[in-house]
Amino acid sequence: MTNVTPPDGRYWSAYNDAQAGRLPRPLCRQVLAHAGPSDGRLAVDLGCGSGIETAAMVEAGWRVFATDADPATPSRVADLVGPEARVEVVVGTFEEVRLPRADLVYAGYALPFVAPSHFPDVWSRVREALRPGGWLAVDLLGDRDSWAGQRAMTFLDRESLDGLVQGLELVSLDEEDEDGRSFSGPKHWHVFHLLARRPR
Ligand SMILES: C[S@@+](CC[C@H](N)C(=O)[O-])C[C@H]1O[C@@H](n2cnc3c(N)ncnc32)[C@H](O)[C@@H]1O
Known part of the structure; x- marks a missing residue:
């Protein structure tokens, strides 16, 4: 494991500032393409950070519930989506936030920052939030990631990942x-980019 300091609020604020101007992440674009026309359905952007993926969902016609612990989240999102957008922004932690029932739940590089002691509960609430037929797109870190061993974060082996998706239709797993590089320097990335669907 590379020696890594657990990220704190100041780190995330600087991280989210630095995201300005990038494109929506490929997994977000992928799930929006799979989910098809929004027809006013509700999406959750869990750990929305800079709000870039929230804005992509709005652009695609979704209503969005966006949440993150970064206190600057409401202003970041407002700057990107404008006053007419049907977005609810909630500042809160993954461990506490009440998720609405949704047709799409996206969590980009967010859930690994839940401690292993809380991860099972957070994961069950993510699954419970999915309406039948709902889409789930998440990035999870694997056990060969160079941050693995960091006790405040969750890293998964392939068997644990298979357990997490049991009962869901697996659409793709990259x-x-x-x-590669992270915001804090060079690292080895072991990431599962998961796209799944709750059966109807
Ligand atoms: C790596 S960033 C990803 C942000 C965004 N989804 C993206 O792809 O750029 C992780 C985000 O999760 C948030 N975060 C980290 N731990 C959290 C927690 N326990 N509860 C809520 N948000 C948290 C941070 O504030 C940060 O915005």
């Missing part, structure tokens, strides 16, 4: 296992 596994990234390569050296």
Whole structure:
């Protein structure tokens, strides 16, 4: 494991500032394409950070419930979506926030920052939030990630991942296992980009 300091509020604020101007992440674009016309359905952006994926959902016609612990989230999202957008922004932690029932739940690089002691509860609430036929798109970190061993975060082996998706229809699972960069420097990324669906 690379020595890594657990991210705190100041780190996330700087991280989210630095995201300005990037494109929506591929997994978000992928789930929006799979989910088809929004017809005013509700999406959740869990750990919405800069709000770029929230704005992509709004652009695609979704109502959005966006949540993150970063106190600057409401202003970040408002700057991107404008006053008419049907977005509810809630500042809160994954461990506490009440998720609405939704047709799409997206969590981009967010759930690994839940401690293992809380992860099962957070994951059950994510699954319970999905309406029948609802889409789930999440990035999870694997046990070969260079941050693995960081006790405040959750890393999964393949068997645990298989357990998490039991009962869901697996649409795609892209596994990234390569050296790269993070906001805090070079690292080895082991990421599961998961796209699944709750059966109707
Ligand atoms: C790696 S960033 C990802 C943000 C965004 N989804 C993206 O892809 O750029 C993780 C986000 O999760 C938020 N976060 C981290 N731990 C959290 C927690 N326990 N509860 C709520 N939000 C948390 C941070 O504030 C940050 O915005």
